[in-house]
Structures are given as C-alpha cells and as structure tokens.
Amino acid sequence: MVRVLSLLTIGTLFSFPVAAQDSFLDISGLADFRLTHAFAGEEDFFNGGLGKTRYGASEDGSANTQLRLSEISVLAKADIAWGWKAFAHLKFDSEQDKPVDLVEAFVTYKPVPSSAWSFEYKAGLFFPHISRENISTAWTTPYTITPSAINAWVGEEIRALGLEARATYKTENHKVSLSGAIFGFNDPAGSLLAFRGWALHDAKVGAFSTVPLAPIPSIGTEDSFLRQAAYVNPIRELDNKPGFYAALDYSYGRNLQLGAFYYDNRGNPEAFNGEQYAWDTRFLNVYAEANLPSDIKFISQYMRGSTEMGVIAEGDRRYVDVDFKAAFALLSKTIGPFRLSARYDWFDNDDNSFIQVDNNFENGDAYTVAFSWRIDAKNQLLAEYLQVNSDRDNRVGLGVDTEQKNKLLQFSFRRRF
Amino acid sequence: MNLFRAFTTGAFLVLSAGTVANADSIALTVKDAKNRSVEHAVVALTPQFETDFKFAAPEAAEMQQRNTLFAPFVLPVQTGTKVSFPNLDEFRHHVYSFSKTKRFQLKLYGKDESKEILFDNPGVVALGCNIHDNMLAFVYVTEAPIYQKTKANGTVSFEGLPAGQYKMEVWHPDLKDRKSVFTRMVAIEGDTSEAVELALRSVRKKQNPPSEEEYN
Numbered sequence: 227m228v229r230v231l232s233l234l235t236i237g238t239l240f241s242f243p244v245a246a247q248d249s250f251l252d253i254s255g256l257a258d259f260r261l262t263h264a265f266a267g268e269e270d271f272f273n274g275g276l277g278k279t280r281y282g283a284s285e286d287g288s289a290n291t292q293l294r295l296s297e298i299s300v301l302a303k304a305d306i307a308w309g310w311k312a313f314a315h316l317k318f319d320s321e322q323d324k325p326v327d328l329v330e331a332f333v334t335y336k337p338v339p340s341s342a343w344s345f346e347y348k349a350g351l352f353f354p355h356i357s358r359e360n361i362s363t364a365w366t367t368p369y370t371i372t373p374s375a376i377n378a379w380v381g382e383e384i385r386a387l388g389l390e391a392r393a394t395y396k397t398e399n400h401k402v403s404l405s406g407a408i409f410g411f412n413d414p415a416g417s418l419l420a421f422r423g424w425a426l427h428d429a430k431v432g433a434f435s436t437v438p439l440a441p442i443p444s445i446g447t448e449d450s451f452l453r454q455a456a457y458v459n460p461i462r463e464l465d466n467k468p469g470f471y472a473a474l475d476y477s478y479g480r481n482l483q484l485g486a487f488y489y490d491n492r493g494n495p496e497a498f499n500g501e502q503y504a505w506d507t508r509f510l511n512v513y514a515e516a517n518l519p520s521d522i523k524f525i526s527q528y529m530r531g532s533t534e535m536g537v538i539a540e541g542d543r544r545y546v547d548v549d550f551k552a553a554f555a556l557l558s559k560t561i562g563p564f565r566l567s568a569r570y571d572w573f574d575n576d577d578n579s580f581i582q583v584d585n586n587f588e589n590g591d592a593y594t595v596a597f598s599w600r601i602d603a604k605n606q607l608l609a610e611y612l613q614v615n616s617d618r619d620n621r622v623g624l625g626v627d628t629e630q631k632n633k634l635l636q637f638s639f640r641r642r643f
Numbered sequence: 644m645n646l647f648r649a650f651t652t653g654a655f656l657v658l659s660a661g662t663v664a665n666a667d668s669i670a671l672t673v674k675d676a677k678n679r680s681v682e683h684a685v686v687a688l689t690p691q692f693e694t695d696f697k698f699a700a701p702e703a704a705e706m707q708q709r710n711t712l713f714a715p716f717v718l719p720v721q722t723g724t725k726v727s728f729p730n731l732d733e734f735r736h737h738v739y740s741f742s743k744t745k746r747f748q749l750k751l752y753g754k755d756e757s758k759e760i761l762f763d764n765p766g767v768v769a770l771g772c773n774i775h776d777n778m779l780a781f782v783y784v785t786e787a788p789i790y791q792k793t794k795a796n797g798t799v800s801f802e803g804l805p806a807g808q809y810k811m812e813v814w815h816p817d818l819k820d821r822k823s824v825f826t827r828m829v830a831i832e833g834d835t836s837e838a839v840e841l842a843l844r845s846v847r848k849k850q851n852p853p854s855e856e857e858y859n
Contacts, residue, residue, distance in 0.1 A: 303859070305735060308750050309773065313859045330859070338739045338748045338773045362856040399846050480851055 252303045256364040257641045258296040260371075265289055265633035268626060271422050272321060272429070276440050276621050278590070278614040279634040280372070280427035295320065296428075296638070299329070299364035309337050315364065317432055323457075327432020329365065330385075342397055348390040351433055351461075354407065354471050356380045356487050356511050358525045359556070363642060365430055369525075369567040370596040371610040371638050372426050374554040376511065376529045376571075381430035382437055383418055383460040384489070386471070387411040403475040408468045413493045416505035416533030417458040420548045421445060423588040423618055424573040433461040442623040444584035451583045452536065452545060455501035464504040465497035483515040495535045495544055507533040509550070521560045528553040543579035548586050550575045565598040571614075581619075590616025606640040665696065669835040670800040673793050673813060675843045680797025683717040684815040684841065687787035688801065691808040691828070698789040698804075705729065706770065706780060708736045708751065711853040713770060713780030717816065719790045720782060722765050729757035737773035744768045744784060767814070767821075779850040781816050806832045817843040 262281040266289045269275025270282025277283065284290045298318040306312050315329040332350025339345075353360070357377040359367040365381065367373050373381065388409025395402045418425075421439050431437055436457040439445060446456030469491035477483045489511075493504035509531025516524045529552050536545025551574045558567035571592035577585055596610040614632040621628045669688075673681040690696070704724045707714045709731040720726060730736050730751040739748040744766030749758050762768065762784045772778040787810075793799045813825040819842040829837055 301859070305774075308735075308737060315859075336773060338737065339771070340741050340746070342741075361854075361858060363858055365858060368856050398844070398848070479846060 250304060250306075253300065254303075254363070255298065255300040255643050256366065257298045257643070258366075259639045259641070260294045260296045261291075261637040262294060263289065263291045263635040265635075268630045268632055270632075271425055271440060272438060274438070274440060276422060276442075276618060276624060276626070277630070277632045278423070278425040278427075278592075278616055279612060279632045280429050281634055281636070282632060297364070301364060306333070310335050317364070317430065319429065319432075322429070322432055323435035323437070324432055327435050329430055329432055342395055344394045344396065346392045346394070348392075348407075349388075351385060351387045351411075352390070353380065354384060354386050354390075354487065354489065355405075355473065355475075356384065356489075356527075358483075358513050358515050358527060366428065366640070368598065369523075369556060369558045369565065370569060370594050371608050371636050372428050372594060372612050372634075374527065374552075374556070374569060374571050374594075375424040375426050375573050375592065376527050376552045376554060378425055378427050379419060379552075381428070383412075383415040383431070383458070385412060385433065385461050386469075387461065388468070399479040401475075401477045404473070405475070406470065406472045408470050409491075410466075410468050411461050411463045412469060412491045413464040413497070413504035414458050414460050414462055414502050415491055416493075416507035416535070416548075417454070417460075417503070419507075419550050419575065420505075420533055420535075420546050420577075420586050421454075421620070423575055423586070423616070424550075424552055424571075424590070426571065426592055426594070426612060426614055431460060435459075440624060442584075442620050444620070444623070451580070452503075453498065453501060454503060454535075459500075459502055462500075462502060464499045464502060465494035467492050467494055467504075469493070481517045483513070485513050487511040489531075493535075496537055503535040505533050505535045505546075507531065523558045523560075524556070525558075526553070526555040540579060545580060546584065546586070547578040548575055549578065563600040565596075565600075567594075567596045567598070569594040573616075577619075585619040585622075588616060588618040590614060590618075604642045606638075606642075608636075608638040608640065610634075610636045610638070612636070665803045665805045667804050667806040667831050667833060667835070668800060668802045669804065669809075669829065669831045669837060671793070671798065671837050671839060673797045673799070673815075673839045673841060675841055680793075680795070681815060681841055681843065682793055682795045682797060684793040684797070684799075684813055684839075685717060685719040685783045685785070685790060686793065686799050686839075687719070687785040687790040687812045687814070688804075688829075689787040689789070689810045689812075690805065691810060692805075694805050694807075696805050698801075700724075701791040706738075706782065707731055708738070708772070708778070711775050711778065712850055713772075713778050715792075716780050716850055717792055718780070718782045719792055720762055720784055721788065721790070722784055722786045723761070723763055724784070725759045725761050726782060727757050727759050729755060731755060735774060736778070738770060739773055740768050740770050742766070742768045745782075748773075767816075775853060777851045777853050779848065783814055785812070785814075787812065804831055811837070813839050813841060815841055815843060816848045819844055 268277035270277040314331040386409035390407035392405035444451040445454040471489040473487040475485035490508040493506040497504035554571040556569040574589040592614040733753040768782040
C-alpha cells in the first residue's frame with residue numbers, strides 16, 4: 227500500500243487548525259499472474275467460441291498452456307470527510323476490450339448512527355451486492371480463482387450507475403438491512419446470458435469495454451435474424467428509463483447470513499441504438515452463508531430470472547425471450563494460511579421464442595476445486611481445477627457438438643501492493 | 644517550611660500505614676449457568692458503612708483504538724471520570740455511542756490523537772466506530788467506589804479492604820436482564836471468597852477482528 231501524503235497534512239503545513247495526520251488517500255492494488263492449461267476442446271467465448279471458461283483451448287481445439295498477466299487492479303480509497311468515502315477501481319487486462327478500464331467509482335455517505343438504525347447512501351458506478359464470493363481485494367474471491375456462474379455474470383453484465391440507500395437495524399447479534407437503488411446504464415444486461423449462456427470466469431468487465439459474442443448465425447451480420455452486433459457493451463443507457471433493485475439481508479453474528487435481492491433494469495426491449503438492444507432483464511437472487519464447525523464455510527446462491535429483447539412477434543413472444551436459472555454451493559475450509567474450496571454449479575436456460583433461427587437453450591453444471599495459500603499479507607498462491615459440462619443448442623451454428631466439456635487448470639500468484 | 648513538609652509527609656506515611664492495615668480481602672469467581680468462567684464481568688463494591696478508604700482505580704481510564712479494535716473490551720469507571728480515547732492506528736476512527744447513558748461522537752485522526760469524554764452518569768455505554776463496523780466495546784459507569792473486572796478465568800480479587808458489609812453489583816455485556824444488574828450483600832472479613840452465577844445470553848457479544856478480506 228502506498229501512503230500518499232494527505233492534503234490535510236499539507237493543510238497543517240500551512241498551519242490550518244486541522245489536526246489531520248492520517249492519509250487522505252490510500253492507493254492499493256492487485257497483480258494476478260497465471261499459468262493456465264486449457265485441456266483440448268472448445269475455444270473460449272473471448273476468442274470466438276462458446277467455451278465457458280476465461281481461457282479455452284486453441285483455435286484448432288488442441289490444449290493451450292500459457293503464462294499470463296491476468297489483471298492489474300488499482301484501488302483508490304479516500305476519506306473525503308467524516309462519514310464520506312470515495313472509492314475507485316481501475317483494471318488493466320491486456321485481453322479486455324479497453325485494456326485499462328474503470329470497474330467501479332462511487333462515493334458513500336454514512337452518518338453516525340443515533341439509534342439502533344443506521345443509514346448508508348451510495349452514488350456512482352458500482353456492483354450491486356449480489357455476490358457472496360467476490361469479497362476480496364479488487365472484487366476477487368478468496369475461495370477460488372474463478373467465481374461461480376452467477377457471480378461471473380454479475381461481474382460482466384450487472385453494474386449500476388445510480389443511487390443506493392440502505393437502512394440497517396442492529397440489535398445484539400441480529401442485523402437486518404433493507405436496501406434499494408435506482409440506476410441507469412445497464413440496459414444491455416442479459417445479452418450474454420441469452421446468446422452465450424452461463425460462463426465461469428473472473429474477467430470482470432470494465433465499464434467502457436465490450437464483450438465479444440460468438441459468431442452464431444442469428445446475430446452479427448446484415449443477414450442475421452437480429453441486428454445485434456457480435457459484441458455486448460453492458461454498461462450503456464439505451465431507453466432513458468431507470469431500473470431498480472431492492473434487497474433484504476439478515477445476519478446473525480458472523481455465523482449466518484441470509485438474503486434476497488431483486489433486480490429489474492426495466493429495459494424497453496424495443497429500444498435499439500448502436501447495434502445494442504435494451505433488454506428487459508429481471509432476476510431474483512437468494513443466498514445462504516454459514517460458518518460451520520471445524521472452520522468450514524458454506525455459501526450458496528440461487529438465481530432465476532428472465533430476459534427479453536426485440537418486438538413482440540410469433541406467439542406473443544419477443545425475438546429473444548429467455549428464462550435463466552443457476553445455483554451453486556461452495557464449501558471452504560481454512561487450515562492456518564491454507565484454504566481448500568470445492569464448489570458445484572448448476573445452470574439451465576429456456577428459450578421461449580424463435581428457436582428455429584435462434585436457439586438459446588442450454589443446461590450444464592460445473593465442478594471447481596481450489597487450493598489457496600496466503601503466504602503473507604501481500605502474497606497468495608492459488609491452484610484451481612475447473613470443469614464445465616454443458617449442452618448448448620446454438621453451438622450447432624459454430625459447427626461444434628452441442629455437448630462440451632471445458633476443462634481448465636490454473637495456477638495464480640496474487641500480489642497485493 | 645521544611646518542618647511543615649516533614650510534618651505532612653509524616654502524616655501521609657501514617658495514613659498510608661493506616662490503609663495498609665486493612666488486610667481484609669474478597670476473591671470472587673464468576674460463572675455462567677453452564678459453570679463456565681465469565682470474563683469481562685464488572686464487580687463493583689459499595690461499603691455499607693462510613694469509611695474514608697480510597698480505592699485506586701484498577702486500570703487507566705483509557706479506551707484505545709489499536710489494530711482496528713477497541714482495547715479494553717470492557718472498561719469500568721466511576722461516575723465523573725474522564726476517559727481518554729487515544730487512536731494508536733495510523734488511520735481514522737470515528738468513535739460513537741448512542742447509549743442513553745452517554746451519547747457522543749469523537750473524530751480521531753490516526754497516529755496518537757487522543758480526546759477525552761466525561762462519563763457523568765452511571766450506566767452502560769456501548770461504543771462503536773462508524774468507519775470500522777467490527778469494533779465494539781463497553782464503558783461501564785458505576786457509582787461504586789470499588790470496582791474491577793474479571794480475568795479470563797472468571798476471577799477477580801480485592802485486597803486490603805476495610806472489613807464490613809458491602810453491596811456487591813455484577814454487570815456483564817451479555818446479562819439476560821439488561822434492565823438490572825446482579826446485586827448481593829456481602830460481608831468481607833478476613834479472606835472472604837464468593838461465587839457468582841450470572842444468567843447470560845447464549846450468544847456472547849464479542850469484538851471481531853477486522854475482516855481479512857476487504858474490497859471497498
């Protein structure tokens with residue numbers, strides 16, 4: 227962590243009557259170096275395939291081993307006044323559309339509580355609090371290298387540019403929070419879930435970046451069924467209509483957490499601009515998290531929702547009309563600086579319209595096993611094996627089998643600074 | 644002048660000798676209903692007789708912030724005490740309490756900034772930090788002149804007390820009945836020992852260390 231000279235300290239140099247000796251601004255960060263081995267099979271979705279991992283097989287389908295710099299994140303935290311904080315997260319990833327991009331930038335205001343109720347407000351660009359995994363520095367997960375399918379999707383398509391208010395009631399060991407937000411600039415959310423389906427990866431997407439879509443016949447060209455470009459730009463406003471989310475969270479000490487989160491971007495599915503549609507995407511996410519005996523942590527999330535885009539046509543359905551469901555359960559055990567985690571993911575999408583030309587049915591599951599070693603406060607080593615088994619109908623458009631097994635072995639060295 | 648100083652010093656020595664002469668003591672063991680030792684219980688004694696005995700405060704009236712934790716977890720003080728709040732961390736703490744006994748907030752910049760708060764009413768003051776949610780501590784303000792808190796093994800002892808009848812009050816952050824403290828009359832003579840069983844909530848309040856994982 228780099229200590230940056232406080233503006234207030236400069237203030238004291240000019241003998242302002244401010245007793246400030248601490249830092250105004252903290253800059254910290256994360257560098258993530260990887261050794262990746264993708265087993266022979268399908269190309270990943272970043273490189274023209276429908277493979278469900280961040281790093282897939284080579285173009286010819288052979289195994290692919292690489293040494294990479296997966297990410298450098300820089301985090302700036304500032305105490306701008308008592309009760310006020312500012313936060314920004316910039317990410318460098320050479321494979322990202324914009325190699326340097328903004329992940330989050332927001333201010334929070336938390337007045338000192340005057341009763342068991344406390345209130346907190348947030349404004350800016352931020353991840354809604356859906357993920358129970360991405361709690362570590364630079365929105366990484368301490369349990370695995372790769373977050374679950376649900377939270378990988380949150381990392382790429384769900385971002386709020388908006389205002390959030392949260393009220394928390396705290397008594398003895400119980401804590402209940404109710405939060406709500408209005409936001410814009412999240413209209414294309416849902417595109418990836420429809421055209422690509424679920425994926426498991428840790429490439430959170432910068433606000434100005436796009437994510438490529440595989441060259442399936444229904445999109446991407448003049449003759450395609452849909453005018454959608456062969457990429458998604460998740461953080462965009464297309465219909466000038468704000469969306470909202472609301473959440474209820476409960477915790478009992480540090481041992482049990484339960485919650486529900488409902489999101490609706492209130493997209494106008496007929497709004498179209500710059501080859502991007504506004505998608506009407508809504509979902510419910512529920513979670514349970516518990517500390518079990520023997521230092522074992524249990525985390526589970528379940529999400530279900532729907533996304534629609536285009537005009538109403540055949541059978542009173544829109545061009546794209548997909549229902550999505552996913553769930554995972556994770557167990558993680560710590561032994562001193564070591565952590566062993568295992569996760570099972572399951573996902574299932576139904577397509578309700580135009581499946582003759584644009585079939586987005588899919589189902590699958592995934593197994594993740596990871597080992598982490600926190601060498602010290604700055605250094606961490608992780609090893610992970612991930613296998614995603616999926617059956618996706620629109621793979622036919624790429625000339626590959628609809629059933630695929632994507633297998634990826636990764637070693638990560640995370641260095642905090 | 645020298646003569647006066649010699650006289651006062653002599654008088655002081657005599658008085659000190661007088662207090663040392665109080666050789667009575669009480670040793671207490673505090674347990675919960677499951678016979679487990681109870682740490683952080685404040686035992687306060689009020690003599691039920693006239694005495695000019697002065698009992699020194701058992702610990703400095705100080706609530707530190709160090710490594711994103713309050714220390715101590717429980718601080719007993721007598722009514723009218725000024726407690727200092729030194730911040731030994733390099734970053735800010737925003738200490739507050741909305742307890743009826745004392746409502747206040749302190750804005751403490753890092754690196755040894757210290758401020759004081761006067762606790763002028765008896766009762767319980769729960770402390771928090773508006774920046775660090777994990778921080779939790781209690782100031783227990785008592786009118787009793789003699790007080791101490793139990794150690795990890797649930798014991799506390801008071802030495803050199805004048806013999807006699809005392810009102811003993813025992814408070815703990817997890818008392819089931821938050822409206823009243825445990826009260827009993829004790830007679831201290833020679834080496835007295837007492838055992839106290841407190842009815843406590845099954846889940847204990849504790850100050851968690853700051854989360855290892857922190858994003859924003």
